[in-house]
Amino acid sequence: MRNIPMFRVAMNPEIDVDLLKVINSGWIGQGQKVKEFEEKLSKVFHNENVLTLSAGTHGLTLALRLAGVGIGDEVITSPLTCTATNMPILQQGAKIVWADVKNDFNIDPKSIKECITEKTKAIMFVHWGGYPCDLEEIRKIADKYNLVVIEDAAHAYLSTYRGTYIGDCTYSDYMMCSFQAIKHLTCVDGGALCCKSEESYRRGKLLRWYGIDREGPRSDFRCEENIKEWGYKFHMNDVCATIGMTNMRLAEENVYKARENAQYYEKELSKIDGIEFTQISKNRQSSYWLFTILVENRSDFTYMMGSRGISISRVHERNDKHDCFKESKRELPGLDSIINKMICIPVGWWVSNENREYIVNCIKEGW
DSSP states (O other): OOOBOSOOOOOOTTHHHHHHHHHTTTOOSSSHHHHHHHHHHHHHHTOSOEEEESOHHHHHHHHHHHTTOOTTOEEEEOSBSOHHHHHHHHHTTOEEEEOOBOTTSSBOHHHHHHHOOTTEEEEEEEOGGGOOOOHHHHHHHHHHHTOEEEEEOTTOTTOEETTEETTSOSSOSEEEEEOOTTSSSOOSSOEEEEESSHHHHHHHHHHTBTTOOSSSOOSSTTSOOOOOSOOOBOBOOHHHHHHHHHHHHHHHHHHHHHHHHHHHHHHHHTTSTTEEOOOOOTTEEOOOSOEEEEESSHHHHHHHHHHTTBOOBOOSOBGGGSGGGGGGOOOOHHHHHHTTTEEEEOOSTTOOHHHHHHHHHHHHHHO
């Protein structure tokens, strides 16, 4: 029986040479390689204000801090995401306000409007599976009520909206990208924060390393000058940056392959009763970190696929079910309507043409 995993780590086989060079260089902390990686990412995102970090979640924490979110503030966010999206809101002492989601698994702009109060400070949302949210509509809402927009693009490396890459911050103030182990582009672990303004970028650059200006003049290279604002230990190191740069060479190919697989699924599975696709807007292009469908009798579908050696998963649980978020509980009919039907099937670079045909045939025969 075949064994087709839900995820695999994409590591460039050329990494050995690049990695040994930096490991044996005598400098493995934040240095020249981090700078080079940020320059390369700036070209990808068409945004000069890129900060690499030790984790994607740190990007959200930093974005909230830069946005001035604190105790007593409210942040409108999606409950359908990794908990890593929403934990930083609690960390800031702010209150989560759940917006509902549409049947494409992304935050619903209409629900965002209903959630706004005088305490609202920011709107934060994930691009589910790499499929961009309704950015233009969200930006208009944010401008009307003077709110900060934060994109969680953990799934969305090389996704596009209206012809531009997620990360250029055309419609947002901040965008976080994840380079965690199983993402399209991995550094083993790490992330990046793209800022709309140079001012936020410069402040974030200080805050990611305790508030210390690493580039300013000092009489003793080991002793910092005056620290004006406390910060974090969120910086990336040269080892992870080297891995990231080496993996950039195949990440684009991997996204292309995922899109190719997704197009095949959309063509072949659209003919099957009981399976629904919802991410179909033509003005955006997903990176397809996930390929999510809606099915009836999900438990039967899961058993059928598993018995044929195909790993499938919901990937993320709805956040509002967890006790740590219980103070934000509210009715979410949109989420309720899809949560028991949604399931993700393997779509990434490791799914060969032969395996994707096998997956489709198993669904046709067993469903």
